[in-house]
Amino acid sequence: QVQLVESGGGLVQAGGSLRLSCVASGMIFRISDMGWYRQAPDEQREMVAMIQSGGSTDYADSVKGRFTISRDNAKNTVYLQMASLKPEDTAVYFCAADVGRFSKRYWGQGTQVTVSS
16 A cells, blocks of 8 residues: 655745645555645645656646645655745645556645635
């Protein structure tokens, strides 16, 4: 089994910054893509940012220029540095990782990010 544990969420004022972390543990042989999704109340879960093992990244248009994703392959950890936060960034943020030969996707339990205006 694989476990993903997120940390770093919280309450911040608009314009502020937060850094999310996610550590993967368990039966891990290889992690291809890692990244972050978010889900606001009454909204569908959406991709925020993803990063491949080689470092290639993909961002949602709404966060480009404000959020930066990075990873430490040796530590099976992915980070999301969020800056210039807006109230519309308020959501539960979920870590995702594609693990193993068949890139099975695993999810973290989620961490709340609340941006006050």
